[in-house]
Amino acid sequence: MGRSSCCSRDKLKKGAWSAAEDKVLRDYVGVHGEGKWGKVPKKAGLNRCPRSCRLRWLNYLRPDIKRGNISDEEEDLIIRLHNLLGNRWSLIAGRLPGRTDNEIKNYWNTVLKKKKLQAQPAASTATTVMHSDQDGEPTLKNEKEAEVSTQCSQDGAASRSVQNVHCNRFNSSPGAVGDLHSEGSSVAAEECDLFDILKGLDTEELCSRYLLELDFFQLLGSNVPQDMRDWCGGGGGGGGDSYVFYDDRLLLEGAAISDTWIGGEHI
DNA sequence: AACTCAAACAACCGCCGGTCA
DNA sequence: ATGACCGGCGGTTGTTTGAGT
Numbered sequence: 001m002g003r004s005s006c007c008s009r010d011k012l013k014k015g016a017w018s019a020a021e022d023k024v025l026r027d028y029v030g031v032h033g034e035g036k037w038g039k040v041p042k043k044a045g046l047n048r049c050p051r052s053c054r055l056r057w058l059n060y061l062r063p064d065i066k067r068g069n070i071s072d073e074e075e076d077l078i079i080r081l082h083n084l085l086g087n088r089w090s091l092i093a094g095r096l097p098g099r100t101d102n103e104i105k106n107y108w109n110t111v112l113k114k115k116k117l118q119a120q121p122a123a124s125t126a127t128t129v130m131h132s133d134q135d136g137e138p139t140l141k142n143e144k145e146a147e148v149s150t151q152c153s154q155d156g157a158a159s160r161s162v163q164n165v166h167c168n169r170f171n172s173s174p175g176a177v178g179d180l181h182s183e184g185s186s187v188a189a190e191e192c193d194l195f196d197i198l199k200g201l202d203t204e205e206l207c208s209r210y211l212l213e214l215d216f217f218q219l220l221g222s223n224v225p226q227d228m229r230d231w232c233g234g235g236g237g238g239g240g241d242s243y244v245f246y247d248d249r250l251l252l253e254g255a256a257i258s259d260t261w262i263g264g265e266h267i
Numbered sequence: 268a269a270c271t272c273a274a275a276c277a278a279c280c281g282c283c284g285g286t287c288a
Numbered sequence: 289a290t291g292a293c294c295g296g297c298g299g300t301t302g303t304t305t306g307a308g309t
Contacts (some may be wrong), residue, residue, distance in 0.1 A: 016277070016303075038294060053276065054295075091299060102277075105298075110275060 008113025013047045016054050021046060025053055076106055079112065093142055096207045176211050 006040070017025075028044035028229035034057065037050040046053060059065075074096055081092045089108075096104065 014279075035295085049279095050294080051280090051296095052278075058296095059277075087298065101297075106276060109299095 012041070012049045012052070014052070017048075017060075021048070022056070022061060025056060029061070055102075059100045064098055065100065070099075070111075074099070075107075075112070076110065082108065082112075155255055 024044050024046055025040070028040060028046075032040075032043070037054040037223055039050075039223060040046070041048050041050055042054045046054075048056075077096060085091050087105075089105040093099050093101040093104050
């Protein structure tokens with residue numbers, strides 16, 4: 001398809017937004033709400049293209065935007081999610097409240113890529129599984145992940161397949177964590193934030209090649225409580241309705257299966 | 268103080284998929 | 289069925305800022 005840029009097409013203003021323009025856009029969205037970006041410039045009286053307005057709102061003006069430095073916890077999460085999802089910045093951003101895909105993308109391209117390069121010489125000597133992203137480029141395995149990998153190997157978790165991961169854990173229903181407790185697990189409430197990473201994952205993500213190639217415990221690192229490991233590895237069933245199997249068979253067939261699924265035939 | 272350079276950030280662009288007339 | 293439009297995504301580029309010399 002493709003089309004010419006709306007900005008260049010209509011001689012609209014480009015470049016940095018002024019405070020006045022910000023105010024106009026903020027006021028407009030405050031009154032009319034988000035969406036219908038095609039009509040925003042005209043109705044708000046902005047000499048900007050609709051896409052520019054949308055981007056400005058989403059990346060800068062939205063009231064729930066969290067400004068400031070990426071914390072260590074957020075960085076750690078970004079690394080793990082990138083390992084899981086690849087360059088799908090919007091999905092990664094969706095797991096980081098207040099952060100935008102653009103911000104995370106910039107952070108990755110500036111800070112984390114650099115760390116990755118620095119970590120590579122050391123990582124190349126370690127016995128770690130190297131994943132590839134879409135470009136065929138090896139996915140980041142920096143110090144933190146190397147540490148995670150080591151710890152997992154030490155306790156045997158890395159070599160263990162996750163079986164019978166109950167899909168109820170991944171949905172966003174309010175009762176998801178409660179279900180866990182109700183099934184007799186002793187996972188403490190503060191430990192359940194591990195599920196926050198997981199419960200938002202949708203079907204597409206669950207079927208992605210990254211997920212199929214990744215050990216969840218390795219993804220989550222050493223913070224996985226033993227109760228959770230026991231619960232997942234110990235049959236975890238009972239419910240019996242929906243399961244995601246992650247076993248050796250899928251590991252071997254994962255690429256072919258995920259290609260088929262990602263192709264959209266089964267989603 | 269002036270200059271250079273790299274890092275960080277904001278914004279643009281091309282492309283794609285979904286929707287609707 | 290088709291094409292235009294819209295929203296969204298990821299890659300890339302341009303600009304600003306700050307540290308170092």
